[in-house]
Amino acid sequence: MSLQKTYCEEALLLSRDCDMGGLWRPSAILTAMQETAGMHSHRLGCGRETLVQKGIVWVLTRCEVRMDGEARLGSRLSIETFPMPLRRWFFPRYFVFRDESGAQLGAAGTLWVLFDLEKRCMVAPGEVAGAIPDNSDLTPPIGVPGPVARLAGAETESARTPVYSELDVNGHVNNARYADWLCDALGMETMREYRVKTMRLSYAAEIRPGQEMCLRLVRDGLAYHLTGTHAGKVHFEIGGELARRA
DSSP, X not given: OOOXXXXXXXXXXXXXXXXXXXXXXXXXXXXXHHHHHHHHHHHHTOSHHHHGGGTEEEEEEEEEEEESSOOBTTOEEEEEEEEOOOBTTBEEEXXXXXXXXXXXXXXXXXXXXXXXXXTTEEEOOGGGXXXXXXXXXXXXXXXXXXXXXXXXXXXXXXXXXXXXXGBOTXXXXXXXXXXXXXXXXXXXXXXXXXXXXXXXEEEOSOOOTTOOEEEEEEEETTEEEEEEEETTEEEEEEEEEEEEOO
């Protein structure tokens, strides 16, 4: 199979992709990234349908999204993605979002691992590493996602238990749903006036059905930080900055 170094899809933003203000919803951005990455992996011979036969799947561990521009309902976009050289057990993959004129709206960086569906743990890259093209000649549009910066300040606490619509084919809360949890925690009034400009996510442990999560939100001006814990264990963190809507 010929290794396709990069992959690009065209997208039309529909109402299902947008929030009440008509902007591309953060969770819809993550979903588009997941599907585009999945299609590229399929073409490389390491898509879900191939890996699941071996009892493993792709799982996202870290992600950073930066949206410098706004994408609105009815917009036509292009989503380009490409992997970069393996970092131990982690598979870096990057994304570039462009509008119809070709201008860059934003970019994202992600780190993926292989996950054993039966043992519920990450596994070594093995032969899958051989399916990744040599893209060492390409320049990532954003840095490797690092840890989420924490904020000091008063916390707003809430509880959330996963519901049916938040679970995916891997049996846990889908990576895109965490962005919805963030927007819900920020609240209606905040999201009417602001949008999520940057979003860094760290997925420390999967969230399974029935696990009640304690969510703690800290705000400092436009900066935010959301932590999700269960029985005292951190399962995820999200941090970044808001921007006023145009």
